[in-house]
């Protein structure tokens with residue numbers, strides 16, 4: 001197929017509450033939505049996972065906009081009539097890294113391609129479930145009482161797993177209080193690289209709380225440190241920022257730097273690489289789960305399809321739309337009575353974009369030359 005039209009939409013959506021992590025606090029969600037139309041009239045949508053500032057990873061929205069327009073899209077357009085999702089990664093290979101920008105292009109192409117084939121993401125990726133259990137990510141708070149109230153609210157809403165953001169000074173005590181207040185709920189923590197190997201003895205104090213995992217305790221480029229830490233603590237080490245490809249996953253597993261992987265399609269360049277990571281992990285007996293970047297329904301829908309693959313055996317950060325937004329730009333995703341969310345069954349990402357709502361949150365539209 002050929003790309004007949006493409007545009008970037010810079011979107012800003014207010015969060016229902018500030019979301020604080022070890023690298024900063026978000027009050028709104030800024031993102032870029034890519035809309036693509038093929039010569040057959042199929043519309044492909046994708047949502048960028050990058051943040052407004054390069055603090056989660058080296059990518060950020062202005063950089064994505066620039067590298068996509070100047071270096072990635074021209075390589076895709078050069079494919080002419082031969083554009084397919086499978087050809088995106090090879091066509092963009094000469095450009096180093098920039099996985100969140102590459103994910104945007106590959107996902108929009110895949111959405112358009114699957115819509116033309118009238119195939120859902122779930123069928124294409126090899127999903128085996130119609131619903132996936134929803135976990136939720138809970139930010140760092142100003143006071144313990146606020147944390148306990150937030151966790152109580154999420155448990156009442158039906159979430160089956162709680163993830164607490166931690167950082168030095170906000171770790172042992174919040175976990176201890178949540179464990180004491182709510183008993184043996186499924187509980188894990190995410191440090192977003194906030195610790196060093198010097199903190200190993202301190203982090204070992206989390207072992208008594210029977211956590212599912214500790215996510216990305218050390219720097220994203222410190223696989224050796226994670227392997228060393230994994231020998232010093234009992235809590236399973238899970239990697240997020242460190243894993244940007246199936247090759248990274250194979251290396252980390254071989255080095256015993258992790259025993260769980262958080263898979264985020266936007267971090268690894270798209271759903272095809274996300275599935276490769278799933279396959280490498282499954283071949284090594286390593287469980288994976290679907291992470292999140294506060295996606296709107298445009299990104300949440302395909303994430304749910306991915307989370308339904310057989311190796312995704314732990315609840316993901318695939319929360320309901322209401323976790324972050326009062327109004328989503330698709331029909332809202334909601335938990336059912338079992339704390340699960342239905343995997344979209346329509347062609348492509350399987351949800352319709354609410355164009356008027358999207359227009360209301362759109363700061364500017366950047367037409368792309370194709």
Ligand SMILES: CSCC[C@@H](NC(=O)CCC(=O)O)C(=O)O
Nearest residue numbers: 021137240291292293294295317
């Ligand atoms: C702004 S923090 C985004 C990255 C973070 N994501 C989450 O905590 C889950 C966010 C979500 O529910 O989508 C992570 O490191 O896993």
Ligand SMILES: [Mg+2]
Nearest residue numbers: 190215216240
């Ligand atoms: Mg994380």
